[in-house]
Amino acid sequence: MQYAIKNSTSIIKQKEECLVVTVNSDKTQSNLIRELDQSTNDMISQLINSGDISGELGKTTFLYVTPNSTKQKILVVGCGQGKNFDINAAKKVIQAAIKELTTKKVKNICWDILTLNPAISGEIAKQLPQITSDLTYSFDQFKSTKSKQPSLQKITLLYSDKQTINHVESQLFQGQIIADAITSTKNIANMPSNVCNAKYLAEESESLGKQYINLKVTCLGEKELAKLNMNAYLAVGRGSANESIMTVIEYHGAKDKKAKPYVLVGKGLTFDSGGISIKPSASMDEMKYDMCGAATVFGVMQAVAELKLPINVVGVMAGCENMPDGNSYRPGDILTTMSGTTVEIINTDAEGRLVLCDVLTYVERFQPKAVIDIATLTGACIIALGHHYTGVMGNNSQLIEELVNSSNKAGDKAWSLPIDSDFQEQIKSTCADIVNASGRDGGTITAACFLSRFTEKYQWAHLDIAGTAWKSGANKGATGRPVAMLIQYLLDQK
The missing domain is CATH 3.40.220.10 (Leucine Aminopeptidase, subunit E, domain 1)
Structure with missing residues (x-):
């Protein structure tokens, strides 16, 4: 067009x-x-x-x-x-x-x-x-x-x-780039899981890196993840025949190439069967959309490269697949995360937070200005906010406010939810530091509480897009949200 x-x-x-x-x-x-x-x-x-x-x-x-x-x-x-x-x-x-x-x-x-x-x-x-x-x-x-x-x-x-015509032309140009980024996110998210696995995400990112010379792409397979002691991440993918691969996309647009970057972390469960805690068969086909967080990171990084923003940005796509197998992790297992925190597994279908927690520890090395993770994390978010709003939680009120403001400007609505000590009590374990699931009550918030244990060294926000990343039924398909919201946030940081 x-x-x-x-x-x-x-x-x-x-x-x-x-x-x-x-x-x-x-x-x-x-x-x-x-x-x-x-x-x-x-x-x-x-x-x-x-x-x-x-x-x-x-x-x-x-x-x-x-x-x-x-x-x-x-x-x-x-x-x-x-x-x-x-x-x-x-x-x-x-x-x-x-x-x-x-x-x-x-x-x-x-x-x-x-x-x-x-x-x-x-x-x-x-x-x-x-x-x-x-x-x-x-x-x-x-x-x-x-x-x-x-x-x-x-x-x-x-x-x-x-x-004002120059300003309006600039806005039209930005709108075209955002539209293209959303389309790229949709195309990846709509891919079937027999095509789109962690390797596919890595290869698409490498192609993006060849298209835009201002992007640097690094892919870490299971051997590299094991050397980093990312045991929670690896445990989730143990039952899959497809290798878990973490893809890192770096963009250095600031004059100071060493300036602290904004880091985006996307959950990339290319299929989530629930593992040993297997999901009901109804609508399980939609679990190919459990990688919409990673697809969002891909689209945003494409737009960042196209817009040539004067900031540094790092995007991480946490590719993985959760399948039942003789080698799968089990309820009752205790995992030692990259940070050293131990996790008692209550439900293998609460896998996204296990993948993300190790990645959130990994990104400390970038000394980030802010970290935002994007994940189709909890069905509870749909109960709380329907399919209208993305849930926003975090450890920094200013960052949360900026994200909500950017969502309003972009027309990509988000709403903040609390994280406090009352919810933190729900993830205590009797035999490990924390549990990976704490029941239905406040499920979206307790999932964020889990992630918060791994984000104490930087400003962090969590976007739960379980209700906004795709549509079901006759119009089944990825929406491309919250690409517009995140691009607007990064535009606001210039």
């Missing part, structure tokens, strides 16, 4: 196949609508007055034949009351328009949406590529009959404010 911004105050002078214009539900209309009305012999105003064109938010009217000389198609989209047109209304307008344009197989358009509310033009420009990419995305590489490519090829946006 191509995007462009054209500095113009006229809609009728544009030569694109289709003109997309917005109308208000109140009586006041924009200068562009009035211009278009005059060029069509008052046809637009007549259709508005008759009710055939509605200004109701998200309502669309497609006009094929108009009495103007250009003979262009016109898509009219309602935007509600002009005074109430905010970014949420803009998103609904974009969704409605893109769906209609796709249905009508339009190839290129000229659109007035940036002119509706100058105060949010930058936000609209940033959201447009992301929404368009999401609506036109398909994952069909394993289908014998491929989906047809979306007909829409180019979107030209009108904008006439010369003082």
